[in-house]
Amino acid sequence: MRVGLLTGGGDCPGxxxxxxxxxxxxxxxxxxxxxxxxxxxAGLMEQRTRVLDWRSVSGILASGGTILGTSNRANPxxxxxxxxxxxxxxxxxxxxxxxxxxxxxxxxIAHGLAQRGLPVVGVPKTIDNDxxxxxxxxxxxxxxxxxxxxxxxxQTTGQSHGRxxxxxxxxRYAGWIALEAGIAxxxxxILLPEIDYDLETVIQVCREREQRQxxxxxxIGEGAKMRGGAVSVDRRIADSPDPVRLGGxxxxxxxxxxxxxKSEVRATVLxxxxxxxAPTPNDRVLATQFGNEAAQLVLAGExxxxxxxxxxxxxxxxxxxxxxxxxxxxxxxxxLVTARQIGVSLxx
Ligand code: F6P
Numbered sequence: 001m002r003v004g005l006l007t008g009g010g011d012c013p014g015x016x017x018x019x020x021x022x023x024x025x026x027x028x029x030x031x032x033x034x035x036x037x038x039x040x041x042a043g044l045m046e047q048r049t050r051v052l053d054w055r056s057v058s059g060i061l062a063s064g065g066t067i068l069g070t071s072n073r074a075n076p077x078x079x080x081x082x083x084x085x086x087x088x089x090x091x092x093x094x095x096x097x098x099x100x101x102x103x104x105x106x107x108x109i110a111h112g113l114a115q116r117g118l119p120v121v122g123v124p125k126t127i128d129n130d131x132x133x134x135x136x137x138x139x140x141x142x143x144x145x146x147x148x149x150x151x152x153x154x155q156t157t158g159q160s161h162g163r164x165x166x167x168x169x170x171x172r173y174a175g176w177i178a179l180e181a182g183i184a185x186x187x188x189x190i191l192l193p194e195i196d197y198d199l200e201t202v203i204q205v206c207r208e209r210e211q212r213q214x215x216x217x218x219x220i221g222e223g224a225k226m227r228g229g230a231v232s233v234d235r236r237i238a239d240s241p242d243p244v245r246l247g248g249x250x251x252x253x254x255x256x257x258x259x260x261x262k263s264e265v266r267a268t269v270l271x272x273x274x275x276x277x278a279p280t281p282n283d284r285v286l287a288t289q290f291g292n293e294a295a296q297l298v299l300a301g302e303x304x305x306x307x308x309x310x311x312x313x314x315x316x317x318x319x320x321x322x323x324x325x326x327x328x329x330x331x332x333x334x335x336l337v338t339a340r341q342i343g344v345s346l347x348x
């Protein structure tokens with residue numbers, strides 16, 4: 001059996017742990033030949049591959065990024081010709097199956113290729129934790145740990161100088177990172193894409209804290225917006241399947257708040273720091289479980305499916321119900337309730 005393996009979309013802590021687990025499981029279980037595809041779907045369109053053996057995946061468990069490289073621009077479904085070429089390459093490479101590790105964009109492409117007859121298994125990857133049908137993707141825990149530490153660190157400056165400190169997280173249109181890290185990092189205000197903030201409410205919280213505590217820490221997801229306002233777009237990448245890149249809301253909020261407050265307002269945009277570095281132990285374990293589960297699905301011939309974690313248990317879901325969807329923080333999520341009950345403002 002010859003199985004292709006690629007990592008698509010943005011890099012994410014734990015990708016190498018998945019590569020290692022898929023390779024070791026497939027070799028160990030059925031002596032499969034594992035073909036690493038370079039730079040995501042770009043490598044499949046250009047037939048850039050390398051064989052992955054036991055030795056090539058040794059010692060990579062704890063390293064960030066992906067040894068295969070990745071791309072969030074290549075789209076084999078962009079035109080009928082590109083799709084045809086990709087399917088022809090699959091044949092030419094002699095692949096019996098493909099394991100695609102990626103976020104919602106990668107899963108949507110994987111689904112499209114499955115519909116064209118490619119036996120594919122998806123593995124959910126994203127720091128955003130926003131993949132439909134899966135309660136936790138690897139990379140999220142690491143990102144939350146990084147943001148939590150950042151919130152703790154800015155608190156020092158907030159306390160010392162009596163400032164309002166705003167920290168902007170990644171997460172696109174989902175507020176999972178901001179919500180979990182905001183709670184773990186003791187943010188006073190957590191602003192999420194799912195709950196438009198009322199500027200007056202945020203001003204009042206900061207003013208009150210100016211009197212009482214001298215400082216305020218605000219954790220804001222990059223996709224958040226003021227009630228009646230628009231999301232803050234950092235750039236558009238024309239040839240990407242998902243062309244909009246969010247960013248800049250922390251600075252926008254800074255200038256909305258500053259005229260109404262005595263204290264100085266400062267903004268920190270964490271950016272790709274959240275995607276870098278070694279995965280946490282939890283992410284290493286989850287990524288290893290996902291990789292092994294993907295190998296099991298390949299062996300069982302269960303294709304057009306994505307590996308999942310739900311209620312703590314490994315499982316899988318049809319790519320039909322994942323493709324083109326996002327998992328957002330629901331309005332009655334227990335963490336929102338907890339945050340409110342301990343006095344965190346959600347800006348509404
Ligand atoms: O989906 C992961 C993610 O890091 C988002 O949180 C962020 O909006 C986006 O990718 C950034 O992508 P890029 O690295 O292309 O700027």
